[in-house]
Amino acid sequence: MTGAAPTGRFPPAQRVRKRPEFQRIQALGRRLNTPRFVLLVAAREDEQGARLGVTASRKIGGSVTRTRAKRLVREAFRATRELWAADVDLVVIVRRSLEGLALADVVGEWQSFASELRRRTREARRDRERRAAALAQPGETPQTRPGAR
Numbered sequence: 001m002t003g004a005a006p007t008g009r010f011p012p013a014q015r016v017r018k019r020p021e022f023q024r025i026q027a028l029g030r031r032l033n034t035p036r037f038v039l040l041v042a043a044r045e046d047e048q049g050a051r052l053g054v055t056a057s058r059k060i061g062g063s064v065t066r067t068r069a070k071r072l073v074r075e076a077f078r079a080t081r082e083l084w085a086a087d088v089d090l091v092v093i094v095r096r097s098l099e100g101l102a103l104a105d106v107v108g109e110w111q112s113f114a115s116e117l118r119r120r121t122r123e124a125r126r127d128r129e130r131r132a133a134a135l136a137q138p139g140e141t142p143q144t145r146p147g148a149r
Contacts, residue, residue: 010074016053016089025053025091028127030120034113036106037073038093041117043085043124045132050084052077056094069098076106083114085121 016022029040044051054073056066073092077084084090098106110117 010052010078014049014051016051016091021089022053022055022091025089028124028131029089029091030124030127032113032116032120034109036094036096036098036101036109038095039110039113039117039120040091040093041120041124042089042091043121043128044087044089045128047086049086050077050081050088050090053089053091054094055091060094061097061099065097065099066094069094072098072101072103072106075103076110079103079107080110083110083117088121088124 016025025040025042029042032039032041052074054070056069058066060066060069073094077090077092
């Protein structure tokens with residue numbers, strides 16, 4: 001894909017920043033594996049815009065390599081705003097080094113999984129609704145309910 005360019009800022013409201021938020025998304029989110037990433041999608045109650053969290057372990061490379069990978073992921077997130085619903089939290093785990101890749105490569109990889117991302121978003125919303133319904137019923141928790149994941 002050509003023409004992928006940085007699009008705007010990345011304000012704190014669009015970031016997953018705290019460890020408990022990352023843990024919630026990793027525990028409750030729907031997973032999508034791509035060749036270079038693991039995308040975890042979790043639905044929120046509010047619709048204040050999609051939020052992004054990025055994880056890159058040391059197996060990816062040194063700090064310069066990890067920082068560049070995170071920067072590329074953030075730019076790809078901004079360049080593909082149409083893929084992310086307003087009520088979604090996304091954690092991207094970088095699985096492989098992104099050395100030699102351009103923004104267009106990351107954007108292209110994510111866009112090739114767009115239909116699967118939409119499906120995972122629908123599933124995450126259903127999960128959120130099931131949890132809310134279970135919490136509304138006294139005596140039941142999502143963990144004790146039959147068929148809970």
